[in-house]
Amino acid sequence: MPMDKNVLMREVEERIAKCKACPLHTGRTNVVPGEGSLDSPIIFVGEGPGEEEDLTGRPFVGKAGRLLDKILESAGFKREDVYIANVVKCRPPGNRAPKPEEQRACSHFLLAQVAIIDPKVIVCLGGTAFSFFNGGNISMKEARGKFFDWKAGIKLFAMYHPSYLLRVPSKAPGSPKYQTWEDIRKLRKVYDALKNGKNIEEAIEESEI
Numbered sequence: 001m002p003m004d005k006n007v008l009m010r011e012v013e014e015r016i017a018k019c020k021a022c023p024l025h026t027g028r029t030n031v032v033p034g035e036g037s038l039d040s041p042i043i044f045v046g047e048g049p050g051e052e053e054d055l056t057g058r059p060f061v062g063k064a065g066r067l068l069d070k071i072l073e074s075a076g077f078k079r080e081d082v083y084i085a086n087v088v089k090c091r092p093p094g095n096r097a098p099k100p101e102e103q104r105a106c107s108h109f110l111l112a113q114v115a116i117i118d119p120k121v122i123v124c125l126g127g128t129a130f131s132f133f134n135g136g137n138i139s140m141k142e143a144r145g146k147f148f149d150w151k152a153g154i155k156l157f158a159m160y161h162p163s164y165l166l167r168v169p170s171k172a173p174g175s176p177k178y179q180t181w182e183d184i185r186k187l188r189k190v191y192d193a194l195k196n197g198k199n200i201e202e203a204i205e206e207s208e209i
C-alpha cells in the first residue's frame with residue numbers, strides 16, 4: 001500500500017527542522033518548509049523565506065504573501081487549494097537571493113516535496129525558482145505565462161514573484177501586474193480542466209482558447 005502523503009511530508013518537515021547543511025541555518029528563527037494541499041495538481045514555489053516567514057514558520061505571509069493571496073483569490077483559488085513552498089527553507093540574511101550552493105544543499109527537500117505531492121504543474125514565482133527547475137538563463141520577461149516541460153510529465157509555469165510586483169505597482173495593460181492577472185486566470189483554466197479529468201496537455205490547450 002502506498003505510504004500516506006501526510007506521513008511522508010511530516011517526515012520531510014522533521015528533517016528540515018533539524019537541518020544544518022548550509023550556513024543559512026545560523027540565522028533562522030524557524031524553518032519554513034511549505035504548506036497547503038498535498039493533493040493539489042498545482043504547486044507554487046518562491047525563492048526563500050523573508051522576515052515574517054522566518055518568524056512564523058509559514059511561507060508567503062508577509063507583504064508579498066498578501067499580494068500572492070490577492071492574486072490567487074482573483075482567480076477563485078484559496079491558499080488551502082494549492083501547495084506553497086520555497087527553494088530554500090531558511091531565511092537568507094537581508095532577504096538576499098539564496099546562493100547556488102545554498103540552493104544545492106537544500107534542493108533534496110523541495111524535490112522530495114514535489115515527489116510526494118506529484119503535481120502536474122510547478123508554478124515558479126520569480127527567476128530563482130525558475131532557474132532552479134529549468135536551469136538555463138531565460139529572463140522572467142520571456143518566460144512568464146508560458147509552460148515548459150520538466151520531468152515525469154510535470155510542467156513548469158513561470159510567473160513574476162509578488163515582491164517584484166510590489167516594486168512595479170502599475171496595473172496598465174502590458175505591465176507585469178496586468179500580465180500576472182492574465183497568468184493566474186490561465187492557470188485557473190488548467191486547474192479546472194485537470195480537476196475535470198483532462199490530462200495536462202489537454203488542460204493547457206483548453207487554457208489557451
Ligand code: SF4
Nearest residue numbers: 019022025090105106
Ligand atoms: Fe538546511 Fe535548507 Fe536550511 Fe540550508 S536552507 S540549513 S539546506 S533547510
